[in-house]
Amino acid sequence: xxxxxxxxxxxxxxxxxxxxxxxxxxxxxFCEEVFVHSCDTIIESGTFMGYTAIRxxxxxxxKKIITVEIDKGRYKEAFKRCASYDNIICHCGQLKDFMYMxxxxxxxxxxxxxxKQAIKLARKCRKKASMVAIHDMRDFIEDLxxxxxxxxxxxxxxxxxxxxxxxxxxxxxxHQKGLYGKxxxxxx
Numbered sequence: 001x002x003x004x005x006x007x008x009x010x011x012x013x014x015x016x017x018x019x020x021x022x023x024x025x026x027x028x029x030f031c032e033e034v035f036v037h038s039c040d041t042i043i044e045s046g047t048f049m050g051y052t053a054i055r056x057x058x059x060x061x062x063k064k065i066i067t068v069e070i071d072k073g074r075y076k077e078a079f080k081r082c083a084s085y086d087n088i089i090c091h092c093g094q095l096k097d098f099m100y101m102x103x104x105x106x107x108x109x110x111x112x113x114x115x116k117q118a119i120k121l122a123r124k125c126r127k128k129a130s131m132v133a134i135h136d137m138r139d140f141i142e143d144l145x146x147x148x149x150x151x152x153x154x155x156x157x158x159x160x161x162x163x164x165x166x167x168x169x170x171x172x173x174x175h176q177k178g179l180y181g182k183x184x185x186x187x188x
Contacts, residue, residue, distance in 0.1 A: 021052060026184040043068070108133070
């Protein structure tokens with residue numbers, strides 16, 4: 001169901017991929033969890049240029065999307081790109097400064113900071129939010145084990161999601177260390 005909703009909401013955007021962005025398959029997996037957990041707010045850390053926030057706003061026009069970017073230049077660019085979406089609120093700063101906005105009806109997507117710092121932040125967020133996802137976890141899966149109940153989006157379990165990544169250049173999507181893509185760890 002979420003794959004069809006994702007495809008319908010994004011339309012031509014499915015044929016586009018911004019380098020270093022979260023893959024469509026990863027974001028669709030995250031969206032499925034947002035739907036399952038009945039979250040009404042999504043907080044994203046690591047806005048970059050706003051590409052993920054815009055996709056989330058298209059899939060969930062009824063939900064509030066709060067996106068936080070630490071770099072002032074990227075924040076300004078993302079703010080401009082997201083300005084036409086009524087449900088996106090852009091902030092400049094660090095996610096830890098916006099934790100007061102989190103509650104049990106909230107999903108958190110951490111795309112910055114990375115690695116062990118992201119795991120530490122996720123632990124704090126998970127105390128408040130309904131679910132947390134961390135992007136770019138390929139090299140940190142072992143650090144998650146034992147700390148969280150989690151699953152990792154690898155592309156293998158659900159080929160219907162993986163099919164969304166047709167616009168991702170092969171050099172980014174090849175299988176390294178047995179993992180597909182950049183790896184999104186979801187902590188329910």
